Amino acid sequence: MVVMENAGYQKLLQMVAYCQNVDRCRRSLMAVHFDEVWDNERCNQMCDTCCHEEGFVDITQHARQVVLIVEQAGSMNEKVTPLKLVETWMGRGPAKLRKMIQTTALSRLQAESVIVSLLLQGYLREDYSFTPYTTYFYMKLGRKAPLLKEKTHTINMNIRVRGTVSNRGANPFKTL
DSSP states (O other): OGGGSHHHHHHHHHHHHHHHOOSSOHHHHHHHHTTOOOOGGGGTTOSTTTTSOEEEEEOHHHHHHHHHHHHHHHHTTOOOOHHHHHHHHTTOSOHHHHTTOOOOOSOHHHHHHHHHHHHHHTSEEEEEEEOSSOEEEEEEEOTTGGGGGSTTOOOEEEEEOSBOSSSBOOOTTTTO
């Protein structure tokens, strides 16, 4: 299994980062992966990243809410899957985990994006449980989670702005 090998796990995270990427040319990323040279100007806004604008949003308060859910689950000896984490944060999860948290006004897609960003940045980490028939994936606090206790610590997430560079639209993360 890929998660058991350090190199395989790093490649898995690179694939997730590639999917979440909104600021680097896709063709450039592919060229780097295959040890090729690529000039971003040659893309001519042909990939999904180059034809959209991006921007940064502060997700610090959202991150603190998510970390609080994971902390509460840990204190109750409760394991939290990514699905259970999203559901709880959106106010639909188990009642015992929802008691002391503020639910999010984000859409499901936005909430999932925030959680993936926290995972990629090291504020959350994965924990696996293996059975003969399946593998379970749980969310745990990452090595950077304690930084959120500091009032001055901030976390930004790069997001894509709706529309193309030539056709600017509204930011889909307005509520962030």
